[in-house]
Amino acid sequence: MLSRSNTPVKFAKVSPDYTEGRKRVMVMKRRLITIFGAVAMIALLAGQSFAKDLTIRGRLQRTVEPGGWVIVSDNQKYLILNQQRFQNEIWFAESNEVEAVGDTKPDVMTTYMEGTPFEVRTMRSLTEGPAPGQAKSPSGSGELTRVIVSGDSIVQAQPDTAIVTIAVVTQAKRAIEAQQDNANKSDAVVRALKSAAGTGAEIKTSGYSLQPMRVYRENQPPTITGYEARNSVTVTLSDLTKVGSVIDAASQAGANDVTGLSFTLRKDRPAHDQALGDATREAVGKARMIAQALGGRLVRIVEVQEEGTSRPRPVYEMDQVQTMRAGVGASTPIEVGTLDIRSRVQLIAEIEAFVR
Numbered sequence: 001m002l003s004r005s006n007t008p009v010k011f012a013k014v015s016p017d018y019t020e021g022r023k024r025v026m027v028m029k030r031r032l033i034t035i036f037g038a039v040a041m042i043a044l045l046a047g048q049s050f051a052k053d054l055t056i057r058g059r060l061q062r063t064v065e066p067g068g069w070v071i072v073s074d075n076q077k078y079l080i081l082n083q084q085r086f087q088n089e090i091w092f093a094e095s096n097e098v099e100a101v102g103d104t105k106p107d108v109m110t111t112y113m114e115g116t117p118f119e120v121r122t123m124r125s126l127t128e129g130p131a132p133g134q135a136k137s138p139s140g141s142g143e144l145t146r147v148i149v150s151g152d153s154i155v156q157a158q159p160d161t162a163i164v165t166i167a168v169v170t171q172a173k174r175a176i177e178a179q180q181d182n183a184n185k186s187d188a189v190v191r192a193l194k195s196a197a198g199t200g201a202e203i204k205t206s207g208y209s210l211q212p213m214r215v216y217r218e219n220q221p222p223t224i225t226g227y228e229a230r231n232s233v234t235v236t237l238s239d240l241t242k243v244g245s246v247i248d249a250a251s252q253a254g255a256n257d258v259t260g261l262s263f264t265l266r267k268d269r270p271a272h273d274q275a276l277g278d279a280t281r282e283a284v285g286k287a288r289m290i291a292q293a294l295g296g297r298l299v300r301i302v303e304v305q306e307e308g309t310s311r312p313r314p315v316y317e318m319d320q321v322q323t324m325r326a327g328v329g330a331s332t333p334i335e336v337g338t339l340d341i342r343s344r345v346q347l348i349a350e351i352e353a354f355v356r
Contacts, residue, residue, distance in 0.1 A: 077115030091125035151283030275343035
């Protein structure tokens with residue numbers, strides 16, 4: 001059988017100094033853990049920051065988006081986010097080799113996303129010294145600079161299209177009489193125009209009006225004295241030798257007003273290309289002349305812009321119109337003349353100038 005002792009259990013007393021020491025140790029441990037954690041976090045952030053640091057060597061190239069630039073390195077593109085900081089540098093130009101140090105910004109979104117977004121801290125040109133075959137100045141200091149020049153050109157071309165607008169005008173006391181008389185004469189004029197212009201011509205009605213004729217007297221309301229009907233027909237033909245015969249045929253059939261005769265150039269691409277080429281050559285010649293005047297040479301063309309090409313304006317022959325309206329019986333003479341096609345080009349050229 002088991003027996004229980006009635007002797008009381010005695011516990012050892014903990015001294016106050018021991019308890020206070022334990023507390024101090026715990027506080028120290030917590031402080032050490034906090035310090036080590038902060039140091040680890042700082043090291044991690046610093047490591048991430050340095051991991052983003054990137055040095056790129058490549059060539060500058062424009063982007064599809066206007067004003068944008070990328071660095072092309074080993075078939076990979078880096079989109080420069082702060083290109084304005086470097087664009088005033090003389091070496092900041094397309095195809096130039098550069099070295100850039102900065103950070104990638106994968107969280108940045110652009111319109112075309114043409115390359116990895118890259119914020120540049122420093123950038124320098126990798127092209128140093130004179131270009132191969134470049135002559136040195138007596139002082140040995142050849143400097144590159146940019147000039148803006150323009151070129152203009154005017155090319156004369158023969159028109160290939162004639163546009164004639166002919167009208168039949170009739171008057172009568174009553175509106176119906178003016179309208180019916182006009183309809184009969186206009187039908188005869190259209191048939192005569194189709195016969196004279198041939199199958200390749202385009203004939204269409206370009207205007208019609210029927211309106212009262214009024215007489216205005218002082219201190220009296222206007223009085224309607226009759227009605228006037230006008231039917232306008234426009235003829236477009238590529239055979240310019242038929243213009244005179246078309247006017248004569250219309251006049252003989254009953255047309256009594258020619259409101260317009262003009263010549264234009266539909267197929268203007270060859271003349272436009274010639275004018276553009278001539279203007280470009282003139283601009284390049286100006287840049288080369290400036291370089292020679294500065295004792296240097298033309299290095300390259302940085303940028304070319306076509307400022308505008310004016311399409312050929314129609315040549316109006318109103319003298320012939322007045323002759324037809326006067327009813328001269330002789331065949332109507334037509335002088336076609338030429339058209340002026342203008343082109344203007346502006347370019348930015350990089351030239352080498354020598355400072356003496």
